[in-house]
Amino acid sequence: xxxxxxxxxxxxxxxxxxxxxxxxxxxxxxxxxxxxxxxxxxxxxxxxxxxxxxxxxxxxxxxxxxxxxxxxxxxxxxxxxxxxxxxxxxxxxxxxxxxxxxxxxxxxxxxxxxxxxxxxxxxxxxxxxxxxxxxxxxxxxxxxxxxxxxxxxxxxxxxxxxxx
Numbered sequence: 001x002x003x004x005x006x007x008x009x010x011x012x013x014x015x016x017x018x019x020x021x022x023x024x025x026x027x028x029x030x031x032x033x034x035x036x037x038x039x040x041x042x043x044x045x046x047x048x049x050x051x052x053x054x055x056x057x058x059x060x061x062x063x064x065x066x067x068x069x070x071x072x073x074x075x076x077x078x079x080x081x082x083x084x085x086x087x088x089x090x091x092x093x094x095x096x097x098x099x100x101x102x103x104x105x106x107x108x109x110x111x112x113x114x115x116x117x118x119x120x121x122x123x124x125x126x127x128x129x130x131x132x133x134x135x136x137x138x139x140x141x142x143x144x145x146x147x148x149x150x151x152x153x154x155x156x157x158x159x160x161x162x163x164x
Contacts, residue, residue: 004028006036008047010062012055013113015135017043019125021113023058031070032062040125050125061111065104072100115140 006024009032014020019040025032038058039049079093113121115136122132133140 002028003030007032008039008041009066010035010038010055010058010060011108012058012061012111013117013121014108014111015113015118015122015132018127018131018135019043019049019121021052021055021058021121022049023055023062025062032066035059035062040121042125052121052124057111061107065107068100068104068107072097072104075100115144 005027007027007030008022009025009027010023011020012022019042021038022041023035023038026034026036035054035058038052038055040052041047041049075093075097079090079097118136119129119132122129
């Protein structure tokens with residue numbers, strides 16, 4: 001059975017409890033092939049979100065994560081291959097697979113938004129500054145939050161809700 005369709009990949013800029021950014025991709029067997037549009041996906045709403053312009057960061061991380069998973073799968077398959085086992089390459093192949101898993105999870109840590117980027121995405125999603133400020137209350141001083149609100153102006157590249 002071959003699975004073909006569209007799905008959200010490239011989860012980046014996650015603000016826990018509020019939203020994250022993801023891109024809808026055409027996929028084959030759950031491997032992202034081509035991006036079509038990006039969304040700010042609201043937490044607790046399934047895949048409902050607000051369409052925004054295509055996100056290069058989300059696309060990059062979707063392909064990076066897919067690449068890491070494919071390398072990991074190939075390394076496991078090669079590691080258990082009889083020919084490789086006879087040449088003692090199993091340890092190398094399985095070491096590559098083992099190294100892939102922390103790299104995969106590291107991509108989520110590296111894709112967190114800066115406060116300014118989170119503010120811009122929140123404005124596009126219609127989330128009030130106060131809600132975002134509550135999230136960053138432990139990280140930013142009131143002066144930094146005030147400076148942030150003065151430096152960033154909302155952009156007008158929202159298009160509408162998305163549900164899958």
